[in-house]
Amino acid sequence: MKSFQNKVAAITGAASGMGRTLAVELARRGCHLALSDVNEAELVKTAELASQHGVKVTVKKVNVADRDAVFAWANEAAREHGQVNLVFNNAGVALTANVEDVKITDFEWIMGINFWGVVHGTQAFLPHLKASGDGHVINTSSLFGLMAVPTQGSYNASKFAVRGYTEALRMELEMEGACVSATCVHPGGIATNIAMAGKIDASVTAKTGVSEADHKRAANKLINVTTAESAALQILKAVENNERRVLVGPDARFLDKMVRLLGSAYQVLVMRQVRKMNQARSHRAAAATR
Numbered sequence: 001m002k003s004f005q006n007k008v009a010a011i012t013g014a015a016s017g018m019g020r021t022l023a024v025e026l027a028r029r030g031c032h033l034a035l036s037d038v039n040e041a042e043l044v045k046t047a048e049l050a051s052q053h054g055v056k057v058t059v060k061k062v063n064v065a066d067r068d069a070v071f072a073w074a075n076e077a078a079r080e081h082g083q084v085n086l087v088f089n090n091a092g093v094a095l096t097a098n099v100e101d102v103k104i105t106d107f108e109w110i111m112g113i114n115f116w117g118v119v120h121g122t123q124a125f126l127p128h129l130k131a132s133g134d135g136h137v138i139n140t141s142s143l144f145g146l147m148a149v150p151t152q153g154s155y156n157a158s159k160f161a162v163r164g165y166t167e168a169l170r171m172e173l174e175m176e177g178a179c180v181s182a183t184c185v186h187p188g189g190i191a192t193n194i195a196m197a198g199k200i201d202a203s204v205t206a207k208t209g210v211s212e213a214d215h216k217r218a219a220n221k222l223i224n225v226t227t228a229e230s231a232a233l234q235i236l237k238a239v240e241n242n243e244r245r246v247l248v249g250p251d252a253r254f255l256d257k258m259v260r261l262l263g264s265a266y267q268v269l270v271m272r273q274v275r276k277m278n279q280a281r282s283h284r285a286a287a288a289t290r
Helices: 017-028 040-051 067-081 104-114 116-132 153-176 202-208 212-222 228-240 250-288
Strands: 008-011 032-037 057-061 086-089 135-140 180-187 245-248
Touching: 008 017, 008 067, 008 116, 017 032, 017 040, 017 228, 032 040, 032 067, 040 057, 057 067, 067 116, 086 116, 104 116, 104 153, 116 135, 116 153, 116 180, 135 153, 135 228, 153 180, 180 228, 180 250, 228 245, 245 250
Parallel strands: 008 032, 008 086, 032 057, 086 135, 135 180, 180 245
Antiparallel strands: none
């Protein structure tokens, strides 16, 4: 897809972060929008920002874990806009929990949004993308869909799943000779609210001695590498170039190379770094209580 002018894009998780910046940048390029999120108030703000560029924008409160709701939204978007050319399955949440201790309800929650949300969005919109004659599926995985990190097993599982699903989808579309393609997005640390809005299991704070608030602040600082605006530009460039995947940010590109170079041995380096970080957090927490 060489131009977004007069195309129609559906975006999940459009109320903030990369979803919002993708919406505004696409609108700036003349692309009409069907936006969804569970946060209606912020979703309306995104729509207001995008509408300033003279494109048609529709909004819908949708929980991407709800398959029926996603399919209903896809059909509604196609009716309201006449067509849909792109779907950005961008909605995502974070969960920090040890594999042994993670609550099954939390595991189901993150998989429902991060993975099943991608499946629902892909299957719901794919017929409309094919009908448009020029379509693209953009699924958001993560740097953590390329490498694993302690306490991120549930998040890793959801994002590794998105990666495998999207890579298989891309091959199937090519073998079919379809007029639709697919790109898997692997963001590194993007300055969004995902860390602060995420869940942290009590077992993690108990084992590390670091409070939930301190964990979130540290995680938020750690991911503040690439702006959401820059991430949107990198993603759209990858779509224009029909890339199979896009590594967003210098940390994603560096760590991807490390994993491919070291193979499974990368895990030893990750464990060392995590131990150092946990020790530093524990020292800071202890000092704060003196």
